[in-house]
Amino acid sequence: MRAMTFTEAAREGLAEEMARDPMIFVVGEGIGARGGNFNTTAGLYDLYGEWRLRDTPISENGFTGICTGAAMLGARPVVDFMFLDFELDALGGIINQMTRLRWMSNGQVKVPIVLRGGVGIASTGPHHSSNLFSLFMHLPGLRVVLPVFPADAKGLLKTSIRCDDPVIFLEHKKLMNLKGEVPEGEHLLPLGQASVVRPGKDLTIVAISYMVIETLKAATLLEKDGVLVEVIDPRTLAPLDIATILESVSKTHRLLIVDEDFSPGGAGAEIAAQLMEQGFYELDAPVRRLNGAFVPGPYSPPLEAAVVPNAQTIAKAAHDLLVE
Amino acid sequence: MYKEEEHDLALTKEQLVSLLGKMLLIRSCEEQVVKIYARGEIPGGVHTYIGQEAVATGVCAHLRLDDAVFSTHRGHGHALAKGMKPERLIAEVMGKATGCCGGRGGSMHLFEPSVGFYGTSGIVGPSILFASGAAYAAKLANTDRVGVAFFGDGASNNGAFHEGINMATAWGLPVIYVCENNMYATEVPFAKISKIPNIACRAQAYGLPGVEVDGNDVLAVYQAASEAVTRARAGNGPTLIECHTYRVRAHSEGMRDTGYRTQEEVESWKVRDPILLFKTRLLAQGVIAQAEIDGLEAEIRKTAEAATDFALKSPLPDPATVTDYLYS
Numbered sequence: 001m002r003a004m005t006f007t008e009a010a011r012e013g014l015a016e017e018m019a020r021d022p023m024i025f026v027v028g029e030g031i032g033a034r035g036g037n038f039n040t041t042a043g044l045y046d047l048y049g050e051w052r053l054r055d056t057p058i059s060e061n062g063f064t065g066i067c068t069g070a071a072m073l074g075a076r077p078v079v080d081f082m083f084l085d086f087e088l089d090a091l092g093g094i095i096n097q098m099t100r101l102r103w104m105s106n107g108q109v110k111v112p113i114v115l116r117g118g119v120g121i122a123s124t125g126p127h128h129s130s131n132l133f134s135l136f137m138h139l140p141g142l143r144v145v146l147p148v149f150p151a152d153a154k155g156l157l158k159t160s161i162r163c164d165d166p167v168i169f170l171e172h173k174k175l176m177n178l179k180g181e182v183p184e185g186e187h188l189l190p191l192g193q194a195s196v197v198r199p200g201k202d203l204t205i206v207a208i209s210y211m212v213i214e215t216l217k218a219a220t221l222l223e224k225d226g227v228l229v230e231v232i233d234p235r236t237l238a239p240l241d242i243a244t245i246l247e248s249v250s251k252t253h254r255l256l257i258v259d260e261d262f263s264p265g266g267a268g269a270e271i272a273a274q275l276m277e278q279g280f281y282e283l284d285a286p287v288r289r290l291n292g293a294f295v296p297g298p299y300s301p302p303l304e305a306a307v308v309p310n311a312q313t314i315a316k317a318a319h320d321l322l323v324e
Numbered sequence: 325m326y327k328e329e330e331h332d333l334a335l336t337k338e339q340l341v342s343l344l345g346k347m348l349l350i351r352s353c354e355e356q357v358v359k360i361y362a363r364g365e366i367p368g369g370v371h372t373y374i375g376q377e378a379v380a381t382g383v384c385a386h387l388r389l390d391d392a393v394f395s396t397h398r399g400h401g402h403a404l405a406k407g408m409k410p411e412r413l414i415a416e417v418m419g420k421a422t423g424c425c426g427g428r429g430g431s432m433h434l435f436e437p438s439v440g441f442y443g444t445s446g447i448v449g450p451s452i453l454f455a456s457g458a459a460y461a462a463k464l465a466n467t468d469r470v471g472v473a474f475f476g477d478g479a480s481n482n483g484a485f486h487e488g489i490n491m492a493t494a495w496g497l498p499v500i501y502v503c504e505n506n507m508y509a510t511e512v513p514f515a516k517i518s519k520i521p522n523i524a525c526r527a528q529a530y531g532l533p534g535v536e537v538d539g540n541d542v543l544a545v546y547q548a549a550s551e552a553v554t555r556a557r558a559g560n561g562p563t564l565i566e567c568h569t570y571r572v573r574a575h576s577e578g579m580r581d582t583g584y585r586t587q588e589e590v591e592s593w594k595v596r597d598p599i600l601l602f603k604t605r606l607l608a609q610g611v612i613a614q615a616e617i618d619g620l621e622a623e624i625r626k627t628a629e630a631a632t633d634f635a636l637k638s639p640l641p642d643p644a645t646v647t648d649y650l651y652s
Contacts, residue, residue, distance in 0.1 A: 022464070023461070023464055023465065025460075025464060051463060051464060052464070054495070056491065057487070057490065057491065057494075059483075059487035059490070059491065061453075061483055061484065061487060062453060062483070062484065062486075062487025062488050062490070062491055063487075063491065064453075065450050065452075065453025065454060065456075065457065065484060065487075065488065066453050066454075066456045066457040066460060066488065066491060066492075067457060068450075068453070068454060068457060069392075069394070069442075069453055069454030069455060069456060069457020069458045069460070069461070069471070070457035070458065070460045070461040070464070071457070071461075072392075072437075072442055072443075072454065072457070072458065072461075073392055073442070073457070073458040073461035073462065073469075073471075074461055074465060075457075075460065075461040075464055075465075092447070093447075093450060093453070096445075096446075096447050096450075097445070097447070097450055097454075101443070102649055102650070102652070103428065103649050103650050104425060104428050104429045104433050104435070105425055105428075105429075105433075105435035105437070105443065105649075106424075106425040106426040106428055106429075106435070106648075106649060107648065107649030108425070108435050108436075108437050108438075109435060109437055109442065109443070110652060140650055141650055141651065143651075163652070164652035165651055165652055
């Protein structure tokens, strides 16, 4: 184990997989000799050259479709969109083709492909701040992965690359420089397994992506008030590990879902509905959600602060739920 | 419109008859589909390939089993030309369990990877990208397999055409782009939506060869495809082939076919039917006798009828299987 950043850990995972399988290739703008806007591929071009680190024109729909075709014929593409917002230009082909091909061909083709891109509000403005998690949860055939800690970034990226179906791998910009211990060598994490990142007994908080970090800060504040919250990082929203959440709620009897993404039709709505379907009698209070405001991601810091939950607003929401 | 040229292709009689046989098989199967559609035995829509058979036939004659073909919503002909069995096609169109996709896709979603047929699509344009991607995978795997995209004039105004051809040419991918210009994007005339005189000239903008051929002349298509496939396999990059052709039936079976083209225009193309043209040439050149053609036609009609019979007798899919193959 060594300490490394989220981005370094993910890159180590990618490098290990590329060394293992010559059919893995990466496409994106500036992912070649430049090493990626977020250093996602730094150093790999020198090792593997242009056929496996393919710089593209700004043709998101085009290169995503090319990767879909390549995946059907035995390649394992990693599409590095830089920002999730850019991926939206390729959405038609992702929804109509990439996620459906395996099913509509009656299992005759498979489409192993990883779509990665930065998400989150981080002074990047409306066109570089999208989250839109639930949009992707709504697509049969797709897996939605949101690592938080560096070790998970490595372990989940390696598994995503080995997955025989498309995976969307979303990296919050505020997590990219987060440091943590990362196992050396083969470290594979299953898709669909939540992580209890802090045990507690009074309240369960499911936090998504960067909100895990703010929730852990809130948990420290709450502990000073004598409140012990259990914090769960789902790690993947599809498949969703509702069993781990249910087990926690069976102990705490209260659930708060914290998500920087919007609430209408969001991941929290799905988690809440599944929890009520499967664990209604465990609840001592309504499931509550704390979400980012239902607006595009703003640029200026005071606007951003007004939109995104933080440790203080999370702690307040927890207190409010505890007295319900 | 196009001059009937003599092609110095040195094809054997066997090869020439094989081209004719393939066109006849596509025509016979489509005629069966038209019939069963009219009887109300097809749950969804059907876009027939009647009148365009020379294109799929002339191109696929050069392809190996492991070459990857991608096609369109009007894709029955491409599927058959690449080697899909007629019964697997007709059963799929009828939504039967024995169809090439077990009834999941229907007419517009045909897959048969075992013969290198990687699918048709109800969305216009992706064949261009997927064939380029298949070519990319071929390069990664160090094989000389090629990718082939069939698409219409309509797709040439979609971003997939411009983005895909630009990238494939920049990277020298082994792919052949076959544009079947049947003059109408659904029912919108090409001349109303583009200023350019043809689609092949767009190749100049991206730096690849662009050729125009009479798409109703199977030997003209065969010749152009021969050069393009050889070029791609040799590592010299993609080619765009524009095949001028015409669909003589409505865009989709059962659709109104008026208001956007004249009956005179339709009739003028029926005279240039690709099968009729080719038979006439083979007879005139003494390659084949009328009796042989009659025999071939009867045999192929029987094959298509047997395929239809198989499809009609096949079971419908089991509803319990509807979630299979969603996730591996």
